[in-house]
Amino acid sequence: MQEQDILNQYQSVSEDNVKEWFKVGVVEDFPENSGACIKYKTKQIAVYNFVRTGKWYATQNLCPHKMEMVLSLGMIGDKDGVPKVACPMHKKNFSLEDGSNLGGEDLKIATYPVKIKKGNVYIGFSD
Amino acid sequence: MKHVIVVGNGMVGYKFCEKFVEQSKNKEFKITVFGEEPRPAYDRVHLSEFFENQDAKALEMAPREWYEEHGIELITSERITDIHRSSKKITTTKDLHYKYDYLVLATGSAPFVPNISGIEKKGVFVYRTIEDLEDMLGYAKEVIGDRKETVKAAVLGGGLLGLEAAKAVKDMGFEPHVVEFAPKLMPRQLDTRGSKVLQEKIESLGINVHLSKATNKILGDDVITGMEFGEYDKIDVEMLVVSAGIRPRDELGKTCDLKMGVRGGIVVNNRMQTSDPEIFAIGEVALYNNMIYGLVAPGYDMAEVAVNQIIGNTDVLMAEEIDMSTKLKLIGVDVASFGEPFMPVEKGYSIIFENKTKNLYKRVNISHDGNLLLGGILIGDASDYNMFHQIYLNGLPIPEDAEELIIGARGEGGSSFGSVLDIPDAAQVCSCESVTKGDICCSITEGGCENLGDVIAKTKATTGCGGCKPMVVDLVNETLKSQGKEVKEVLCEHFSFNRQELYDLVKVNKVADYDEALNLFGEGHGCEICKPALASIFATITMETPNRQVAIQDTNDKYLANIQRNGTYSVVPRVAGGEITPDQLIIIGEVAKKYDLYTKITGGQRIDLFGAQIHELPLIWKELVDAGFESGHAYGKSLRTVKSCVGSTWCRYGMHESVTFAIDIENRYRGLRSPHKLKGGVSGCIRECAEARGKDFGLIAVEGGWNLYVCGNGGATPKHAILFAEQLDDETAIKYLDRFLMFYIRTAGPLVRTAPWLEKLDGGIEYLKKVIIEDSLGIAEELETEMQGLVNKYECEWKQAIEDPEMMKRFKHFVNSDDTDDNLAFVPMRDQKMPKAWN
Ligand code: SRM
């Protein structure tokens, strides 16, 4: 796949336009206060489990900076209250709420809704 | 309403617009801007960054919407072809006509392409616009393709820009060659000696330099295949970037009969007016004081003057003297020249410092009375450039003994410069964003900023090239201090304590884990700064391995391996002291072969295996651990290696058994977590083959024992270790080392190595000797006991991990599938492999 095609397959999905809630495992499969990666069709999605707030987030695994499949390996936390992931490669920070770059750069990652039901973890896709 | 037409939407044309909209009287004017290029003005100074990410948007000075918001009409892809001065009209390529009241010519310049036979061939490029770079990239890909042999490319011109181009050519995968007509590099900025030092440094970076070469001919049919200098003097290159200077784009001035310079450029006065008072010229097209200034800062000043003249502030004039100081960027070597770099003896005298072994050259030119810094050159280390530049620009006082400027003040804690607060308020600290010292200080004293982050957000200082960052940090700290505000070193937004305070808090309160620390002493949910810092603190209190609190480890520690460019990992088993048996070599070889890993001898006397996928790590380590290897902690902020030389065991000069001692020391401190990585060395005599003085701690065998050196490092800011104690026996050396390391681990900030730690330690090396050798704080025994406790608790974390199925779970790419990462691609390289580069 060409670089552009790889990038283009990641488009943010909001709860309203979810076509499929895809089950990616049970809560225990996902490390606490960390990221982990799942596969959906040809996509790699990073899933983050914030135990302290009980919140879950999902984004593309691809860091748009150098096109590396690494975001699930990054450290998570918050900046001024906004939940974020720091890419392990060059520590660029991305908001897990809207995928924007918190350093103000013109880099953006796609975000996906996560749903927890009866101990199962689902991610919403529109394709 | 008056109509101002700006011709040219480059850096200076844009700056004109920006300065215009800042004026309150701008409502009386309408501005129309024409740009020949397809996109709005972009940052040409940082053009080379386009190679990194091909992101044109990132270079934009302002997006199109900005012009709209400010009522500026921006028309791109449209060139102005004619000016009709009598009717005050201009004509565009599309034959449209516009009437102006004031016309501003900001048409910049074009690369000068010498008239060499064959220069029109395919594969010859200039370096000015984004399109030039796109063409070059496309061509480079076509030419290099899958070829295994090296392909050469040349840059014509060894000036500032030529060297930048050479770096770009190298990054594209070519073997770079710089061809310069003059007998030295950067002939306009550097003296001969400095230039020589620069040349050696550049060559050491793999860039070939050819001086005093006049190119006769570009060889090849349609496509360039080489360059010819003399009959038998040729070089086979398949691409050429011409960077031989610039020529102002003054066509418009010629056709409408404005006064022109003999060698081109539109003549302007100190109001930026051309010979027609309603037509202004600014930037690289303007000939001011008989000069074209090929730098952006004078262009910005010109824009400011033109704006003021048009708007009616007619007393704002262009300065008489133009500052041509420059700092070379990007290429991986510090080069700067400021003020008057070469100086005739009648004006003053020069102080020159040169150290060829370090590619270091510094020259400062001082007035005869010793009071003024007139200019200078810095090569190899330009960290003082900002300060020198400010001293030069503002005529600030210099030390009585002017040599202190370049060789540093003797004695303790002396800065040769005085305080940054002595700089006048009007001094420009950040030239990219035109932020003055006054702007920075006022943002704190009046603007409500409370820390560096606030100041950057408010003033935009440091957001350009970043070169002014050290000075901005100093200014912010000093201003805060002068206001009686405590400049508190805090870890990050989640903990308002420094590392040492947190270390004490965790220890005294017996805090169990990161979450408890956050609950007790922090706020929010943590980040990539405080998590690893606390991980390190926990490890140095209890010797816990990264396997316990996995979520707070930096990515490398989490996977017990260094992440590589393509998301694979490296494997580095410990080879204490660099001593390895043939059988161990065979095992490493077999493992590398089985898992197809790229294998290399490291700079730390051991072997690194690259390209392992995450799920392979435990399999590889299982084999290595079974064969008796342990983790080398190459990923951790922890002890790395203790290098050795063969010493008295084999060497005819050896005084003691340096290998044995190196192995003992490495095994003693293996796994020890610290604020930054720790490295040691042990040499068998003063010939110092183990480079012990380039390490955080080093031992050199002398008559009667070991000399102990501390606080050295290689890396980004090399420092030689300092002699700490002499003629020690083995036990005393270990005792001092225990104390020294433990004291450092307790008190240093996160990611501060021993050398910068010592620099900030009040009292310096003498104080350190008192604490460690004379036990002035009465903590020596405690430090030793603590270290012994850590040493006793050492456990190989890889062994720990592979033996525990729960811990093994993290070594998997996908949670929901056993597939591996299908994005990984490798290409062959010299009988091994390497990650495939992205297109
Ligand atoms: C593999 C090796 C280069 C090689 O091919 O030889 C290497 C590779 C890396 N070095 Fe190094 N350094 C290697 C020897 C050195 C040396 C030479 C030495 O130790 O004698 C130095 C200079 C000496 C020193 O550190 O004072 C060195 C100075 C650095 C620095 C700069 C440190 C500084 O204080 O400025 C970094 C960056 C950092 O640590 O922040 C760095 C960081 C790195 C990292 C970890 C960068 C990273 O985060 O990916 C590289 C990854 C290693 C890996 O994936 O396994 N490496 N690095 C060498 C491994 C030695 C080993 O066996 O562990």
Ligand SMILES: Cc1cc2nc3c(=O)[nH]c(=O)nc-3n(C[C@H](O)[C@H](O)[C@H](O)COP(=O)(O)OP(=O)(O)OC[C@H]3O[C@@H](n4cnc5c(N)ncnc54)[C@H](O)[C@@H]3O)c2cc1C
């Ligand atoms: C790779 C590179 C690195 C550099 N590094 C540095 C550095 O480190 N420090 C530094 O100070 N300077 C540096 N410079 C120089 C700096 O970029 C220039 O000084 C600056 O861009 C000049 O601005 P300008 O607006 O006068 O000209 P330009 O930026 O060239 O803008 C002129 C614009 O006018 C357009 N134009 C021309 N004629 C017409 C017409 N008839 N109609 C419509 N539009 C027209 C052109 O297409 C162009 O877009 C560097 C330059 C390059 C190329």
Ligand code: SF4
């Ligand atoms: S330092 Fe050099 S000369 Fe001295 S013992 Fe080691 S190898 Fe021999």
Ligand code: FES
């Ligand atoms: S690859 Fe993610 S920050 Fe560079």
